[in-house]
Amino acid sequence: MIKPTDPDIAEQASHWVLKRLDGAGSNTEQRAFQAWLDADPRHLPAYRHAAAVWRNFAPSEGQPADVNLTNARAQFREAQYQIRRARNRRLRGLALAALLVATPPLTWNWLNSAEYRTGKGQRLSVALADGSRVELNTDSRLRVNYAWQTRQVTLERGEAVFDVKHDPAKPFEVLAPSGRIRDIGTRFNVYQGRDGTTVSVMEGEVEVATVSSTLNERLPAGSQIHFDARGSLGAPTAFDADAVTAWQKNLLVFRNAPLTEVLEQLSRYHAVDLQLADPALRDLKVSGDFPSTDLTAALKVIAAALPIKIRQAASGAIVLDR
Structure with missing residues (x-):
């Protein structure tokens, strides 16, 4: 700016x-x-x-x-x-x-405060005043507050990719529940799930701090880290960048993921109630690439790969059963 x-x-x-x-x-x-x-x-x-x-x-x-x-x-x-x-x-x-x-x-x-949001199944690309860019995924909300000495955005819900224009005199920070991600010249993805926040660095480096961590964690490109609602910070791990950013191509990529995680992700993109008739189905593993924009196609692929059937309940919910 x-x-x-x-x-x-x-x-x-x-x-x-x-x-x-x-x-x-x-x-x-x-x-x-x-x-x-x-x-x-x-x-x-x-x-x-x-x-x-x-x-x-x-x-x-x-x-x-x-x-x-x-x-x-x-x-x-x-x-x-x-x-x-x-x-x-x-x-x-x-x-x-x-x-x-x-x-x-x-x-x-x-003058430099704004809020951006997306509904289910929507994406939004935002050019910020300093030349940085943000792409919001489905069902997300982002608040921007640029001040004299800082550039700060708050990811209140959902997921976003940040492509930051580096300025050492004015740090770029992303606030998430119980944590803060500071850019050190980079491109990174932040996702808020039910169990906490995941930060994945595609380019450059970020610094992650949480309310309960005593030391800040520096993440280079190719690294991912997770922290929960209490600010408990996990260990950095490697990740599949193509899988993490597949949502930008209207895809969901799963590698041996529990069925419950798959349904949680599909629910982010579609206004539908997805249910499991039997709790024992929760941990069935799912692998594959699924279209995020076509719920019917995704469910058909899952039903073909797993020993389950799909039916619609009288309430309108979609139920996965044996």
Whole structure:
């Protein structure tokens, strides 16, 4: 993300905000604007910040009161009025640029907070303001909070792959129940299951800490670690990267997995109640690649490989029985 202390970029961003507000809509101007965005990865977040400052501090009718937001708006109201009164676009741009550089930390935090979520069977790719990317898997929720000295996201539910743009001066952290994952320039997957959180590193390195661990665990590429809801941290192990990230290709990959684990995973992708008629079926082992988008096909493959039958109960639940 652009730092508020970059006045030259802030001025350029404010120029484009005001130019587009004035109706810069010709093909030539659109190409010039796109060329400016493409010229430097800092330009897009700078433009978004400038546009947010200009637009978002004017309360709309019926908007609920928020003390922080009200205080922040109060600091900008007079400055915005002076900017609007300026007839010369250059002076307006300089005034808005100065306003951006002077943005207080409270406002900067507010402008860089967001929440993303997916429903069952959905995926979502998100480009963050600093150039990092996140892909959310099915039934997931992620909260982003970028501040002056930190980049922090909270995976509240589900699974995500993080492709992080490294910045040693501003660490990137993923918070999960009872633990924290800090990027050291990397690409990694975080999954929250019923029994805890699993971190799998595809590229680079991460540092994992939990509420009950005394030492932080550094994980290189090819390593995976798990911690439970109490923060109990397991030992690092090797993992199959293709299997862990198969969900990005609409696949579920199992290697000698208990049937209960397979049903748990299928339930993440489909709004259906999957039941076992006999608890003794829980530990039957399943191996194979299954389409995450086609429940019927997945169940047929399981039924063909195991000594089970599939039926639908009167309640609508799908029951696996002998």
